Amino acid sequence: MKRAPADQFVQIGELAKKLGITTRTIRYYEEIGLMGPPERLGGGTRTYNREDILRLKFILKLKELGITLKEMQELAENFDVNQQAFGKITPKLLEILDAHIGKVDQKIANLASLRKEIVDYRGRIFDILQGKASEVS
Amino acid sequence: MKRAPADQFVQIGELAKKLGITTRTIRYYEEIGLMGPPERLGGGTRTYNREDILRLKFILKLKELGITLKEMQELAENFDVNQQAFGKITPKLLEILDAHIGKVDQKIANLASLRKEIVDYRGRIFDILQGKASEVS
């Protein structure tokens, strides 16, 4: 019996292209421990299997949602999707997502008040142009 | 007749304390051309007059409003509050403030949609915990 066909394994360049990122990014994620060390061909070339790819996609998804790599590192211990530890990772992930929603709400509120301030300030500047006032605080 | 009293001039440390910033910040603003070269005492100590202080406050105000130092640098030519060029600077400033309001609106919109995405994703994760589903996209 043969092993699973080799084309289940992808090299770094192909994987990068597939996901729209660079090889540097993938190596970087490995460097900081977000991706475990992948298997290698005889010469040292990295190969990625389906699990690896899922994990990488997962990382990219979280990143898309605004989770920083550092935050993911805090998860990284429980992060082993490979190990069927998904039941353990999700509660922690929920926690992080919840915190993140809070942060986003906070940012939105800040921006809203910032917007108001800018508009006010704009109004004062405008008045100066009209000669209605003469000082800017 | 005497000149204006010397206590109209402030040294860098005092000014920094007064405005709640560090001396490094003030020197940095000078370094990147946001603040013009101030007058110096015999030994080289920087002294700031009222105009300088107004200008610095103005910079801090804009920064508070989210204008980056780089954006201010683009204004910096017209930036000479000292030179009574305030009539020239304001239209350009209005332009920048308007653009900034637009950017802030854009950010708010982005964050709102991000928020929705996170909440959705959170929902899917939650479902997994409940055993209602088994895959995460």
Added chain:
DNA sequence: CATAGAGTTTACGTAAAGGTCAAGTTTAAA
């Protein structure tokens, strides 16, 4: 077998806005 194209590691560069020494001078107060 030759060679082009990928892959490898190592290591420095980038942007923003200053922080933090270090070594030497000035200023201000006693």
Added chain:
DNA sequence: TTTAAACTTGACCTTTACGTAAACTCTATG
């Protein structure tokens, strides 16, 4: 006058998420 506190310049450090280059080695294909 003496000395502590403040000031000076210069230069390297910080964070985040990679970009980029150098110098090699592998792999794949004609």
